[in-house]
Amino acid sequence: MIDARGKVWTKTYDNWGKLLTDTDPLNHITQYGYDKAGVKTRTIDAVNNVTQYSYDARGNIIAVADPYGAVTRYEYNTDNQIAKVTDAENKVIQTVEYDLDGRVSRQVDGNGNVTSFVYGDEASGLNNLISKIIYPTFSQEFKYDNRNRVVETIDVLDATTKLSSKTAYDAKGYLLSTTDKTNKTTRYTFDALGRPKIITDAVNGVTEAAYDNRDNLIVLNDTKNHAHRFTYDRVNRKLTEVRPMGQALTYSYTATGELDTRTDPKGQVKKFTYDDAGRMIAESYYHSATDLTNNNVVRSTSYSFNDLNRPNGYSDTTSSSGLVSIGITTYDPRGLRKSGESINYGSFTLSYSYDYYANGQKKSFTGPDGVTVDYTYDPNNQLATIQLPTGNLTVNNYKWTAPSQITLPGGSIRSQSYDALLRLTQIQVKDPGQSDVLKYQYGYDNAGNIKTKNTEHGNYSYTYDDLYQLTSASNPSPFPTEGYTYDPAGNRLTDTKTSGTWSYNDNNQLQGIVGISFEFDANGNTTKKIDANNPTQTRTYVYDTRDRLIEVLDQNNNLIATYTYDPFGRRLSKETIGTNSIKTWFFYSDEGLVAEASSSGAVNRSYGYRPNSIWGTDPVYLKEGTNIYYYQNDHLGTPQKLMTQGGMVAWSAKADAFGNTTVDATPTITNNLRFPGQYFDSETGLHYNRHRYYDPSSSRYLTSDPAGLIADLNVYRYSRSNPVSYFDETGLSPSCKAYYIGPWEPAGQITKNKKENDYFNGLKTTMTPDGVGTSPQGPEPGRPSPFPVCPSIDFIVKVYKVYKHVYEWDLYDRYKRTEKYECVTDHCPPMSCCSKEPTTELIPVEKYREEFVKHVSGSDTKDVYWFGFKISIDLCMPMRR
Template identity: 25%
Template sequence: MPDGSILVKTFYPDGTPAMERLKDSSENIFSQTYNTLDSNGRILRKQSGTDNDWYWTDHSYDLNGNLLQTTSRLGITEKWTYDALNRAISHTDGLGNIDTKTYDLQDNTLIAKDALNAGTNPYSYRNGKTLTQEVNSDYGTKAYNYNEADLLTQSLYGIRKCENTSIDALTRIGKIACTHASTTTGATEAHDFIYTYDSSRFGRLDTVTANTVYGATTNYTYDNYDRIIKKSQNNKAISTWSGTKPTLDVSYTYTTGDKLSSLTLPSGRKLTYSYSGTKPNQLTDLKLDNVALLRSIAYNTAGQMTGWNWGTGNASYTWTYDASKNGSLKKISNKNNSAVENYSIDYSYDRDGRITKLTRNNGLVDNFTYSNADRLLTETRLNGSTNVYGINYTYDKNGNRLSLAATGTHQQPNANVTYTYTGNKLTKVNTTNVSHTANFELIYGGFTPAYDYAGNRRWSGKQNGASTGYEYYMAYNHKNERTVRGYSNTNSNWKDNAVQFVYDENSHLIGEYNASGTPIVEYIWLGDQPIAAIYGSGTTAKTYWIVTDAQNTPRRLIDSTDGNTTVWAFDSTAFGIGIPSVQTVKFNLRFPGQYYDELTKQHYNLNRYYNPELGRYMEPDRIGLEGGLNPYIYANGNPLSNVDPSGLEYLASGWYNVSNPSIFSKDQTWKGIQNQFEGGTGVYYADLQKFGFEQFIDIDQQIQSSILNSNGYMNKVISSIGDNQFFNFDWSKKAFGSDYIHSFIKGKAWPFGRIAGDVSGTIIKNKDGTYLASGVINFRSDTYSWKPDYGRFLEDTGIRVFGAVLGSEPSSYYKKNNNGEMPIEYPRNFWFITPGKWK
C-alpha cells in the first residue's frame, strides 16, 4: 500500500474470507484475523492475533446453516433459535438471559422484548416495510406519517410533533419544525430549521437557517470540488441576550490529494498540516500559527502511527501495539523534554480481549473483572501495595445496575446504593423515588431538566420550584450540537456567563467563546483524539498538551511552556466518577463526545446527557432499540471496552485511539482516498479496501478526450441543455483501447489481460458553467490474477479510466506471495463523482 504496509487477504474457494493480515515488507506481522471452516464450509472458528490461545470464538450451526451458538476462548456462550423461515426469534446471552423477537409476513419485526420482558410491542407498518408506530414500555409511543412516496413527513412523540416539509424531487427536506403537538404555546422550546440547497451549485447544502430566536444558523462555503472551505455559525441566542459577536467562523483548505492542509479556528489561529513526500497518506507535522505543535510524527513499518514529539523540544507521546493480541494497544507513554516519563499506562487483557489491568507510572494500578455478559463487575485501585478503593456492581437481566458497593476512597457520592426499575426505567435510588418527564427523560439530582420539542435538553433549572439558584439554558444547531450554554444565578443576565461552542464537521468541539466572541479555550484534534487546548487570547494565551488514554479520554494536561508540569490530572473510576487530583486549569472534556457541566455534574454527549454517578443516560436513546435493547445503558455496561461519542450507539474501542486517525471531515473522507487525476498521466495509488465507497476523481480531460466525446458528442449535449438541467449517458464497450474503461493485469512474460467495463451516469449543468457528473463503472467479470508455478510474478494491476490508472500497485507487493491465486480483487461496481468546469 502507499504507506509501505502490506495487507494480505486470502479466501477459501467459495469466497469465504480465510485470513486478513497486516504486515511489512520484512514479513513482520502487526495484526491478523483468520477463519477455519467446518466440513460444510461454514466458519468454525474466528481467531484474532498471532497468539493461538487468545481471543477466538467457536461457532456451531443447525441443519439450515443458521448460527446456533458461539463459544469464546473463556468458555462464554451465546445462543440463538430460529423460526421455520430461519429468522432469529431468541437470543441467550452468556448469563442465560433471553431476549426475543417475532415477525410479520414481510419479515418486519413486530415485537422485540428484552430479558425483562420490556421493549416494543408492537411495531406497526404500512406498504410492506414502512414503520408507522412503535409502542415501547420504556419510552412510550412514537407515530410516523408519510407522503405518497413513503417519505417521512411527521413524527409524533407525546406532546412533541416534528414535521418535515418542502421535500424536493431529490427527497431533500426543506424544513424541519418541531412544536407542541396540540397548542401554539412554548415557542421558545421550538426546534425549527430551514434548509437551503443549490444556491452556489446544484447538490450543495448552502444554509441552514434557525427559524427561532434561540437557534443557530449555519452557512457553508465550498470550493470547486464541493469541499467545505468555510462554515459560519450565527448564534441567535447571543443576539437575543445582546451579545456583541454571535457569528463565529471556521475555515479549511485542502491539498491536491484532498487532504486537509489547514484549519483556521474562530479566533484566527491557524493549523497547518504537512505530509510525507514519499508516503503521502502519512501526516508528518502539525503547526499552530507556524510554530510546531506536533513534530516528527512516527509510524511503524506497517504504516500505523506510533507517536510524535511535542512542540519544538524533546517531549514525546508514544504508544505500542501487541501483534499477538491483534494489534491491541499495549502501552501509552508521555515523556518530558528530558525523556522522563510523566504519564504512562500499561494495558493487560484477558483471553477474551477485555481490559483487566491498567498500570500507571504514578503507582496507581486498577484491576477489573467482568460478567459473562461482558459488563463490569468489579474495579479495584492500588497505590503500590496500598488499597485505595474497591467497587462492586450487580446488574439485572438487561444490564441495569442493581447495586453498587464501594470501600475505601472510592469517589462515589454514596458507598452503598441500590437501584429499582420498572422495565428499564429507573424509579428509585436507595429509598428515594425518582421521576421522569412525559417523554421518559430522567429527573434526578439537584437540577430539573426541561426539553424542547425535538428532545434536546433546553434547560437545567432550580429544583422543586425554588425561586433562587443556578440554572443553565442551552441552544442547539440542526445537528443537535449544543452551540450556546447560558448560565444564570437567580435570574442574572444570561449573557454574562454565556458560552458559545463551535464544532468541526465531525462534531468535535473545537472552541468555547464568550458572548463577545473572545476565545475561552480552543481544542486541537487529530482524528478523534484531542491533542491540545489553548486557553485565552493574545499575549496571555497558553497552550497545554492533552494526554489521552486508549479511548481518547483526556487524563492529563501538560504545560507546553516546560513540557513537564501537569496542570490537570483525572484518574476517574471506570464509569467516569471523580474529581481531578490536579486542577490548576479547568478542563471539561471527558469520555469521547462528552463535555462536563460542572453545575449538574452531568456530561453533554451530543444527543443525550450522561450521568457518571448512575453510569447511564438521562434520556432514552433517540434511535430507539436500534441502539440496543436497553435505551438508557451507557457503553453496554463496559466503559473500558466501549465508547459512545454520539450518544446514540456504543462502539467497541479497541482501535478507537490511535490507528492512523483520519483528519478529514466525515462527509469528505472517502472522496479523498486517492490523488486527483492530472490529465490522465502518471500512476496513482488507491486503497483497494475502499473501492466500495464513493470516489472523488477529476476526469474532465479524460471524458472530453475519450470515446464518450466522439465527434464532440458530450460537448454538444452540454451546450444544448439549460442551467440546472441534466442528461443521462450509458455506454457499453465492445473492444479494448487506451480510451476505454477496463481493469488490467500485467506480469513478466505474461500476456496483457483486460476486463472490459461499462459506464453509465448523469451530467448536471450548473448556472456558473460548472457541471457535476456521477455514475457507475460496471466490470463484466471479476478481476483476479493467478501466479504460475515457474516463478513469474504479477508486475502491475489496476483500473484504467479514460487513460488514467486507478489503484496500480508496485511489483514488490506480489513477489513474496506463494504460488496460486493472488490477493488482488476489484469490485464489479465502482461509483464515481466528478465536478468540474467543462472546457
C-alpha cells in the same frame, strides 16, 4: 439525465458501453480510461488527478498508483489468488495462504500475527463452511443449522474457558431469538409480511412496531408502551414524527425530493438551500413559520466545497451578534487529503495542519501553538512513536492489535495487559525510578461487563441487571456505595444516595428527585432545575434555535455563563460571568479539543491525541506554557492522573461510576477532561459532551439525543446506564472501547477481478461498477472497533430492526461530513438506509454501499443479513439520486 430541477447530469460511453465521462450540473467531470481489452486503466477526477491501474498478463490487478504517484502493489499465486499486499510505504501489510481447495487458510499481518481458518468437510456436513478461526490470542468455533446459518459461536479463550452465543430461527427463516454469552435471551416476532413486529428483551420488556401498507414504520412502542408515531407522503418521505406526549416534528420537501424545511415542536423552522449538484449550501433558522414567510432569519450558515465535492468552508452568522465564526478546511494541492483547518473567531484566527505518509497515514500535526508533533508507525501501520519536543512517546510492543507497553519522555513506563479477547486486565504505570504511580486490575463477566476494578487507592466492584444496566457499585473512600433500580425504559427509579423514587413523564423526561424538580420545553430541553433542598443551586437553561445550551442563569436569573458553537456542535467559547469574568475560546482537530485560547488568540493550553483516535478519547498529553503533562487514563480513556516528565503526579482524581469526580488535594495543574469526549464546566457542574451536556448528578443529558432514536429509545440516559463499560464521546451514541477482534483487510484492498459471490476469508465479496472486487475490511489495526467484544447489543438490535441504519454516524465521522441530523429523526424513510441528507458532502453511491455493508455485516455482499433481516443495499444511496 435532466433532473426535476432541470439540471443536466451527463454520462458518455464508448462503443462497448464503458463509461467514459461523468459530468454533474456544475461541470465537474470525472473521466475513465481503458485498455484494448476494456479493462479500466485510469480514472481522472474533476481536477485532473489521475489514478492508474496496472494488470498482469492474467488480468490480475498488480498495482494502483494514486494521484501522488504512491503505489500499492499486489502479488498472486499460480491460481490467481492474492498472496501479498505491499502498501505505498513499501510495507508488506498482508500475506495470504490457501489450502488445496483454494480457500484462505492463513492470513498474516504486517507484524507477523497469524489468523488461520479451518473448514468443515463433506462428512461433517459443513463442506466449505468455516468451522473455526484461530486468531493470534483466541479461537472461535461455529455451529450451523441445516440451512448453513451460524446458530452458535463459541469463543475459546483457553483450554477451560469457552463463551457461547446462540441464534435461533423459525420455520420461515426469520430470526427467533439470540442468546448471549451469559445466557440472556432476546426474542423476536415478525408479521405476515416478514417485518419485525415485537422484540422481547431479557427481562420481558416488549418493543413493538407497526407499519403501513408500504412498509413504512408508523408506530413504535417502547418497553413502557409509549408510542412514537410517524406519517409519510405518497413517496414514503417522512412528514411527521410525533413523540409519546404529542410534540411533533414536521417536514416539507422540494420538488426534487430534498428536505426543504424542518419545523420542531416549538414552531422553530430550519430551511435548507441546495446548489445545482444537490449539495446543501445553506441552512437558515427562524423562530416561527411567520418569520420564515417574512424572512426574519435568526441564524444563517453557508457552506462551500472544492471541485472534488469536499467541504472547504462555512460562514456562521446570527441576527443579534453578526458573525459567529468562519471555518476554512484546506486540502493538499491535489485537493484530496485534508491538510488543515482554521477558524476565524472574529478578532483572531486559529489553525492546525497535517502532513501524510505515502500510504495516507498521518505523518505530523502542527497545532495552533506552532508546535509540530511527528508520528511513526510499525510494519503493521500501528502507531510506533509520537515525537514531541520533549522527547518520544514510544509504543514498545503490541499484543496483536493492542498496545502493551508505552514509554513516555523522561522514562516513565505504562504497561497494559489483556485477556485473550484483548480486554484490559491490568494497567500499570511506573515512574522513571520504577515506583508505581497507577495500577488498575480488571475482572469481567462473560458478557464483557467489568465486575471488579482493583486499584492502588482501593477496590471497586460492580453488579448489573439482565439488561446490563449498572445496579450497584462498591467504591473506596470518598465515594459511598451506589445502588440503582430502573423502570422498563431504563430510567433510574431509585438511588441509594438519595431517598424516594425518581419520576418521569411519558417522554422519559426526569420530572423530579426528592426536593428537586425539572421543567422542559416542547423540544425536550431541560429549561429549569428547581432545587428546594438548596435553592442557591436552582438553575435556568436557555437554548438557541438548534437546541444548544447558550446561557445558564442562577436562582435570581443572573447570568452564570454563556456559550457559542460552530455549525457542527463544537463549542467555540464559554464566558463565565461574575467578579472575575473569563472568556475561553476552544479549537478542535479531527481527534478532539486541541487548544484553549484567550480573547487575544493566545493559546493557553493545548492537547494531544493518538492520530485518528476516537473523538476526545484517551488524550496523550496536556501542554501549558513550556510544560508538558502526560495523561494516564483508565480502560475507557477517562483521565485518572497527569504526570510530569520526571514522573511526578501533577493532577489526580477519583470518580464514582457515573462520573461524579473528586480531584485529589493540591493539584499543580487544572484538568477539565472527564469521560471520553467530555469537558467539565466548574461554573455549572455539567460536562460539555460535543452535541449536548451531561449532568453527572442525575446521570442524564439535559437534552434529548440529536440523533433521535438511532442509539437508544431512551434519549436522555447516558450510555445505556452502564458507564463502567460504555461511553458516549459525542453525545450521540454509546461506544465500547475494545480492540478489533476478527480478520481485517487494509482499506482499499483489491482482491483481484473476482466474480460476485466469490469468497475471501470466508466472507462474500462483491463487484464494484468497474469490475474490481473488494475484500471485506475491518478497522485500522490497533484502533477501537465498531464491533468489539462488549456487552449485549440489544440496544442496537431494537432500533436497527425498525430503522435499518445503525452505523450512519460512524460513516459520518469517516467522511468528515458536516454534521446534520436529518437522516433518522428528520426525513429518512425508516425502512431504508439513506445518506443523511442534507449534507455538505456526497459519498459516492458505490463507496457508500461498500462502507455500509462493511459496517453492518463485516462483509461485502449485495444482500446483507443483520440479525436475520435482509437489507437491500440498493437502497443505500443518497436520497436525491
